[in-house]
Amino acid sequence: MGDFIDVEQLYDLAMTYSVKLLQALLLLIIGLIIIKRLTSFLRKRFERRKLDPSVRSFLLPGISLSLKILLGISIATMLGAEMTSFVAIIGSIGFAVGLALQGSLANFAGGLLILVLKPYKVGDYIETKDHSGTVNEIQIFYTTLDTPDNKRVIIPNKELSNSSLINYSINKTRRVDFKFGISYDDDIKLVKDILNNIVSSHSLIIQEPEPKIVIGEHGDNAIIFYVRVWCKREDYWTIFYELQERVKLDFDQNNINIPYPQMDVHVSNS
Structure with missing residues (x-):
């Protein structure tokens, strides 16, 4: 008779926990589906309201993680875990994980x-x-x-x-800086006129603030012109490359020399 009672109790216990496990599994599946749909709904709402993409990419993973933690706590409670002891365990684990993941917490902050x-x-x-x-x-x-x-x-x-x-994107305009060297024998007024013409005729260069074309250095082998122009930030590289080419072509057309380092070697017959 005692053996029969033990088997019966074991059967009742197995049935009870089987039902709880099935309920917990069902809650897990339904909960994950709801969380997925909720985060998808929030993503669309954020996009519709034109929420900053930086905030969206930060908030959505955080919301999803928080909901999954709450789902896990609910499942553990359903399976019979006492809330107070569960919170204490979570607190202890959280403290240990916090010490182990100080770098990650710093990244979160x-x-x-x-x-x-x-x-x-x-x-x-x-x-x-x-x-x-x-x-x-x-x-x-x-x-x-x-x-x-x-x-x-x-x-x-x-x-x-x-x-x-x-x-580089926080301001709407940017300044493009150039340095062009010419020979000491070249006509600096002619060079300045050439550079002025190039700058004033380029459609992407902003004329306000006013472009600057000045002699910036008397170098060892060249006179260095500083050319500083303003443009919209998205046009920066277009102007940077186009002016380099245009200046070289116009200098060649007007016989303006661009000096480059040279070395004279004298051979002694002795």
Whole structure:
């Protein structure tokens, strides 16, 4: 009889936990589907409201992770875990993980600082100590850049929030600086007229602020002209390359010499 009671109790226990496991599994599947659809809905709402892409890429993973943690706590409670002891265990684990992942927490704090202070945003072209590229995404722990040669660079947010960087996209206009050398024998007034004509006739160069064309240096082998013009930031490289070519062609047409280093070798017959 005792054996029969034990078997019956074991059967009841197995049935009870089987039902709980099935319920927990069902809750897990439904919960993950709801979280996925909710984050997808929030992504569309953020896009419709034209929320900053930097904020979107930061918030959505955080919301998804928080909901999954809550789902895990709900499943553990359903399976019989006491909430107080569960919270204590989570707290202990969180403390240990926090000590082990100090760098990751620093990256998370760096991400928050980036979103609040906005030194850059998605789509900006930035340059750091070691890398440069267009900001593709600002995640919870990392910022990703796409380089001009189409490589993906992943940089911890801690580094970007605690070090200097250059943002080339934050202002609408940029100044393009050139240096052109001419021979000491060339007519500097003619050279200045040529450069003025090139600058004033280029459609992408902004005339306000006024372009500057001045003699900046008396070098060892050349007189150096400084040419400084302004343009829209998206036209920077177009102007940089086109003016280099145009100046060389116009200098050649007007017989203006561009000096280059030379070495005279004298051979002694003795």
